[in-house]
Amino acid sequence: MNIFEAYNETKKALENAGIEDYVFEAKQIIKYITGFSNAEILMNYTNRLTGYQQNRLTAIIRQRELRYPLQYIFGEWSFYGRDFYVGPGVLAPRADTETLIEKSLEFLKGKTAPLILDLCAGSGCIGITLAALVSDSRVLMVEKFPEAAEYARKNISRNGAANAALIEGDIFEGAGAEECGYDLIVSNPPYIPEGELDAVSPETKYEPETALAGGGDGLDFYRAIAGNYGKSLKKGGMMLFEAGIGQAAGIKKILNSYGFSQIGAAEDLNGILRAVFAVRG
């Protein structure tokens, strides 16, 4: 089988498995098994796959038919142009979360040596990206679960983010709140409401429930963070959350009840209110 045939076969198998992004995924898989760039694939599409590559392709297609996440198969995923290790035990970075990076950069523009706190850090994709892009910043990340924290530590090294550090701790106990004067507190917390966990995508079922379940109405973490961390922000500092679909209004209400001002929300690329923010008055 040559590369072109393998690509078509992969596309067909993924489409039959009900995978929405089957064209994108088929391209990624062919790149992964051949080690070729997009341009190299175009130049070499009649090359035959080796026996090893063909076996690898068959195994990956099987895994995807079972809806095992592509991010876990690759063991890494790109977020805002940087690569992060991922695997079982940690949530894979999502493109939606890049909305938080955009909003953070807009807020941090012109600030000198900002202090940033990333709560519920997981792979560390938010904190590490900000540490890399705002080179004079200092970033502290907080993650409760050791398995996820291990990925964040590896990702700090991988991205050479010497200005980022991670502590293992619980946001319900205010871990990381001791240090005051943060310019920005950012968090993509677990936010799926209790009764809706069964409705998540088949791939998400392989990801840790502790990264997803946000309590009865999905808003437990927002209440805890707004309550425990408001005083750790500088006056004029920003609290910035990722929101699930339809949650922005509820989060704004929480921020209002804790006395924040200039409360607002920003849309992601799909027009969903994804980033909710507020300033400490």
Ligand SMILES: C[S@@+](CC[C@H](N)C(=O)[O-])C[C@H]1O[C@@H](n2cnc3c(N)ncnc32)[C@H](O)[C@@H]1O
């Ligand atoms: C939705 S994931 C977000 C991960 C990462 N920030 C991202 O955007 O991809 C939420 C993360 O919160 C962590 N977490 C869950 N409960 C926590 C708690 N009580 N304190 C700190 N972290 C917690 C989970 O382990 C998970 O890594």
